[in-house]
Amino acid sequence: MDQDLNEIKTNGNVGKARMEEGKTVCNLVSIITLGVKSLSELGMLAARDGGNLVTILNTSWKGVITLLQIDKQTLVSKVDVGEIILKLISLIKESLRSAAEVWSCSVKENISATDARRVFLPVKFYLINAVKVVALFPSQASMVFKEIALCILMISALKVSLSQQTHGKSASEVMTDLLEKTTLDLVSALMNPAEISQEIRLKFLDSLFLDEQNCKKQSHDSQIETSLVDILSLSVESATGARVLLLARVVLFQSVLRYSSELDRDAKLAITSKLQWLLDILTDKEVYSSVLSSQLPMADGSGKTIIWESIFSVLILSLKTFMIILSSTPAWGELETFLLQNLLHPHFLCWEIVMELWCFWVRHATDDLVADMVDKLCTFMMSMSSSETPLCPDSALRRTTKSICFLLTHSPKSLTARVYKNISSESRSDSAPDVYLALLLDGFPLNFLPDRIKNDAKRQIVADFFHFIENFNEIPSSSSRNTVLGAPVFTLSACLSILKTNISEIDAKTLNFVVALIQKYRNSRDETIKDRYSEILSETLSIISRSDQLYTCQEMDNVITELQKLFLSDADHHHHHLHKSKPNLALFLSGLSKYGMSETETCPKSRAVWELYHMLLRKRNWALVHHAVTAFGYFCARTSCNQLWRFVPEDAALAFDIASGKEAKTERFMLELKMFLEKEEALLSIRPSQEELELLVKEGAKVKAAVQKLVEGKKQRPMEVEKRPNKRRKLPEGICRGMELLQNGVKRINEGLSELRSDENESEEFQKSLLNQFSCLEDLVSHLLSLAAASD
Known part of the structure; x- marks a missing residue:
């Protein structure tokens, strides 16, 4: 009986102790929850007017993080983590938006690095704290992943916008230095934790890098926003259809790839699934033109210097880095599939990128x-x-x-x-x-x-060619x-184009083949066969143009006469078939500098050459004009003919006035040709002219004078600084008022601590911890007050 009573008494004491302990924990959680809420609100207030109250700003948000770390498991259901993240995101957006408004009003003035750092340092502070909160409570943070994604996109869009404006270059460099890595840390904080499901990871990536269907919708339906303020005012809904964010998404994606070594296995797999998205978005005409023409600031290998690179180069480098990172992960199979599926990509830029990756893979x-x-x-x-x-x-x-x-x-x-x-x-x-x-x-x-093997291949190619041209008249066109x-x-x-050489075995048989080919072309009634004959003729003229010895053969007279009849006498009838042959005809004519001509009106072969050149130089298609003038310029530079004016028709394309398009003068053509030849000679020239050397000497003297002036200016500045009186300015009224509020706040907190000491329910350990923290705050406020007093 006594034993039973003792047991009941003991169990009662244990229950009472547990109740008291639970009450203490409950009180502690309530205090922490209230403290987090109060400190976050204080942090929001301190961030007003550009975050001038730096000490309070730092103390309040660091206090929030410290309190959240005390008892994570208990605080999960008590603290609204999403609200804290949204507050930090709002501070980031507000800071950037305020800066954008100021910078937009002063477009002509360069944004200094100092001004940019003043804006981006607080943003980095908010980002760091957001990263810490997300890392502590990833599951709760995933509830606001769309807002997090929009914040990250805005930072990327602002960087892209600044880098494309002359006055924003320095600001974009500072932004890269301060924010790029921290922004990607925010991505990692939401992608890496084990408690985040793969479905959430993919949804988060979809918010950052829209799927193909939404990309296509944007490409057709959305309006283009150009203002920095507009970019930073987008909501989650409006950002989905904002074309201004397309390039920002690409730039962000390459950054994620470059720093993907910090992602875990599942996160890497999720990123790999977005590679096809990259190619789909690059087919947008505005995106791929910007990728090819725009430059971005990026950290060099040491991480200490910012360099400028084209977006295309940075993208290729990031993709290669990602390949290396994936080489020993399960995601490698996904990457191989991507490379195989896009081996024949129809878009030129996407094909270039995929082939660069293929080559990189083959080399390693x-x-x-x-x-x-x-x-x-x-x-x-x-x-x-x-x-x-x-x-x-x-x-x-x-x-x-x-x-x-x-x-x-x-x-x-x-x-x-x-x-x-x-x-x-x-x-x-x-x-x-x-x-x-x-x-x-x-x-x-x-x-x-x-x-x-190469010599055998070449020998076989030549043998097949001669077999074909020697039996051309006997072999039916369908048998081969x-x-x-x-x-x-x-x-x-x-083969000649690849080896970049002429083959000495090619002889006059080739010229006879051209004549036979032209005859077959004229006699054929099958339009498909005629089209193929014109293609064969074009390639044969290309072969002849690279075989110098053929221009001295007697058979060349017949070739030129037949070409004249084909392209001039029957021009109207065969125009659509022969059109593709004219570039190689120009090549053939350029080699006629080795062909002997009498330059008399009565010489049939001379007239044939003149008329062929007239036909080509009359063409007003820009591509044919380029071929024709290039060929004629090559011919003029090497021919022994003196009467070059005979080769130029009065209505040559380059003889027309560009403005009117009607008036044509031979003098204008010759002037254009002279400029063309001078440019060609300049490209091949190695030695600079005397005039160029004199110009360089003058420019060098100007640079030397400018440098000397800068050196003298630097020597003067230290002397001016020494002469300035060491006088302190009186602090602004706002700071003085803030100091006064701080002093009053310390007094109030001290009074509250006195009440806490008299409360027997509070644990001694908690009171001790709170007193230590308050002691640090009291010392800091005292130090600030002493600084303020010294400035008066």
Whole structure:
């Protein structure tokens, strides 16, 4: 009985102790919750008017973070973490918006680095605290991920906007130095924690980098905002359709890629899934033009210097960095899929980016892995349908060969030999000749092959060419082991371009072939065949233009006469077929400087050459004008002819007045040609002229004088500083009033502590901690009051 009573008494004491302990904890949580709320409100007040009350601002927000760290688990349900984050975000946006309003009003004045630091240092402080809050309570922070994403985007957009304006260059450099890394820390704080689900990560990334459907919607439906203030006034809803944020999203994405080593495994996988988004957004005409033309400030390798780089270069560097980071993670498979899916990307910029990544992978992957991938690509090429003509640049076959040739040109030479072995004409595949032709048309690097293989390949190409031209009249146009009529001609022309050499074996048979080809062209009634003959003629003229010895052959007279009849007598009838041949006709005519002409009115071959030049120089298509003038300029610089005016028609395209487009003068053409020739000579000139040297001496003297003036000015400034009286200014009234409020606040807190000491329910440990913190605050206020007194 006594034992039972003792047990009941003991259990009662334990229960009472637990109740008292729970009450103490409850009181502590209430005090902490109230303290967080009060300090955050004090931090908001201190941030007004540009955050001049720096000490209070620092103390209040640091106090918030300190209190939140005391008992995380208990505070989760008591403190509104989302509200605290939103307060910090509002301070960031307000600081940036106020600065944007000031900077927008003074567009002509450069924003100094000092002014920029004054704006961005408080923003960095708010960002750091936001990062700490998000890191402490990631689950609660994910409830406001859209607001966090908008804040990050605004910072990126402001940086882009400042970097594109002359007066904002220094400010964008300071912004990069102070805010870029901290902004990305905020991204990591919400992406890394294990308690954040992959679904939330992807939604957060969708807010930063809109999905393809929203991107397309923006591209067509949205208006363009240009004002800095407009950018910083966007809401979560309006930001979704704001085109001004498109480039900012791309710039932010490259920053995330560059610092992705700090992300955990799941976060990296989520980022990898957004690579396709990058290519989709780069197809927007305003985005890709800005990526190619704009520059951005970025930290160099040491992190101590800010350098300027084109957005394109920075983007490529960031993607390569990301590849290295992913190399040992599960996300690598996702990256490989991305590279394979976009090997044939139709957009030129996206294709360039993907091929840069392919080349980077080939240079650093193991030999076995690269060899296996190349074999698979060759198998893919050889399996192409026969309907994929190698002469169509937009066909899947040509897009594949273009990618492979780019890859081979920027890769070890051993890969070229491996591809050649796979697609050589000795292969049993019927499609091999067409694949080989397509590769040569896209610049297959024959020079990379071992000498023996290269010489054999060249010998075979020449042999096929002569076999074709010698049997041209006997072979029906539809019979060939190639699916392309005239494939040996296209192959030889491409081979000469790649090897950049002429082949001595090419003789007068080629000239006779041109005459026979023109005759077949005239006699053909099939429009498709006529079109192919015109293409073969164009490539044959290109071959002749690179074979100097052919211009001295007697057969050249017949070629020129036939070309004159074809392009002039039958010009109206065959115009649509021959149009594509005219650039190579210009090439052919440029080589006629080695062709002997009498320069008399009665010479048929001279008149033929004049009339062909007249035809080309009359064309008012800008591309043909360029070809024609380039050819004529080359001819003029090397010919022995004296009567060059005979080659120029009175109505030459360059003879017309640019303004009116009607009045034509030969003198104007000759003046334009003279300028063209001078530019060509200037590009090839190595030695500067005497006039250029004199100009450099004058400019050097001016620079030297300017430097001397700066040096003298620096010597004078220290003397002026020493002469200034060491007089203190009286502090502004606002600071004095703030000091007074601080002093009164310390007195009130002291009174509250006295009441707390008399409360027996409060734990001694808590009172001691609070007294220590107050003691520090009291010392700080006393120090500030002494400084204020010293300034009076």
